[in-house]
Amino acid sequence: MHLLITGSRGQLGQALHTHLNAAHQVTLWSRPEYDIADPATADAVAKLAPNVVINAAAWTNVDAAESSPDAAFAANALGPKYLAEGCARCGAALVQISSNEVFAGEAGRFYREYEELGPVTVYARSKAAGERAARQVLDRLYIVRVAWLYGPGGNNFPSKIVAAADKHGSLRVVADEFGNPTNAPDVAAALEQLIASGRYGVYHLVNEGCASRYEWAVELMRLSGRGHIPLTPIPASEWPRPAMPPAHAVLVNQAAAALGIRLRPWQEALAEYIRNTK
Numbered sequence: 001m002h003l004l005i006t007g008s009r010g011q012l013g014q015a016l017h018t019h020l021n022a023a024h025q026v027t028l029w030s031r032p033e034y035d036i037a038d039p040a041t042a043d044a045v046a047k048l049a050p051n052v053v054i055n056a057a058a059w060t061n062v063d064a065a066e067s068s069p070d071a072a073f074a075a076n077a078l079g080p081k082y083l084a085e086g087c088a089r090c091g092a093a094l095v096q097i098s099s100n101e102v103f104a105g106e107a108g109r110f111y112r113e114y115e116e117l118g119p120v121t122v123y124a125r126s127k128a129a130g131e132r133a134a135r136q137v138l139d140r141l142y143i144v145r146v147a148w149l150y151g152p153g154g155n156n157f158p159s160k161i162v163a164a165a166d167k168h169g170s171l172r173v174v175a176d177e178f179g180n181p182t183n184a185p186d187v188a189a190a191l192e193q194l195i196a197s198g199r200y201g202v203y204h205l206v207n208e209g210c211a212s213r214y215e216w217a218v219e220l221m222r223l224s225g226r227g228h229i230p231l232t233p234i235p236a237s238e239w240p241r242p243a244m245p246p247a248h249a250v251l252v253n254q255a256a257a258a259l260g261i262r263l264r265p266w267q268e269a270l271a272e273y274i275r276n277t278k
């Protein structure tokens with residue numbers, strides 16, 4: 001299969017490249033050569049004519065999106081629109097990667113694939129707009145929501161927490177924001193299965209289980225031999241950010257699980273990641 005991966009230098013893009021390269025013909029697009037917010041993207045996709053486009057490119061700086069909404073919407077809403085237009089013209093399918101933050105994330109809620117969206121931040125609204133834009137243009141579409149991604153080489157929560165713990169010797173971590181810590185290589189493997197199924201639709205590909213930021217950090221410290229570093233749980237109100245994230249945007253994988261596609265528990269995936277990064 002000929003696969004086009006956009007945003008190929010990001011953490012999911014890199015994981016996809018590593019996982020898919022052996023068994024498929026893979027074309028990699030990244031900035032500055034390929035900016036998906038450029039309308040010419042549609043022509044470029046139609047000319048390349050891959051079988052499937054996996055859009056791993058996105059504006060992912062959630063806080064900075066609050067002060068740059070046009071740039072965030074260009075990448076996260078117009079980008080998927082142009083990719084979908086190109087796919088429609090050449091008969092390709094599109095995998096549009098979306099986010100748990102498209103949901104309002106009310107306390108205690110667990111979100112299945114077909115629940116109402118309720119994006120709050122600029123980033124979340126731009127990702128929800130990307131889902132809609134792709135849907136309006138293309139039927140051969142997988143919308144795949146992920147959450148709390150980390151992978152080798154990424155600037156992610158595990159790498160930041162470990163660096164901060166080593167620098168400060170103690171940490172305060174938010175204990176009332178919950179999500180699904182999710183391993184990017186696991187998502188790449190699940191996406192390969194999903195694409196092979198040919199079953200278009202909306203999917204939640206996250207490692208099984210959920211955690212607060214604090215619980216995730218405790219497990220990270222334990223697994224990386226830093227269990228002696230004191231961690232203090234704090235409420236999100238004591239860690240103000242320009243874009244306050246949803247408190248409980250926890251995803252449930254119902255649709256992919258029905259096809260036999262499941263990701264392992266988050267603690268197992270994190271343990272392997274820590275072993276490989278030591």
Ligand SMILES: NC(=O)c1ccc[n+]([C@@H]2O[C@H](COP(=O)([O-])OP(=O)(O)OC[C@H]3O[C@@H](n4cnc5c(N)ncnc54)[C@H](OP(=O)(O)O)[C@@H]3O)[C@@H](O)[C@H]2O)c1
Pocket residue numbers: 006007008009010011012013030031034035036037055056057058059060074075079097098099100101127146147148149150154155
């Ligand atoms: N990270 C998470 O915790 C998380 C959670 C939920 C959902 N997601 C979603 O998962 C997907 C992958 O995220 P990630 O963690 O791999 O992100 P990432 O590491 O930040 O990578 C995103 C990549 O997209 C590129 N990009 C940004 N704007 C672009 C544009 N206009 N044209 C082409 N490339 C562009 C970036 O390039 P530059 O380096 O040039 O900026 C970067 O290489 C995204 O759709 C994201 O919204 C992520």
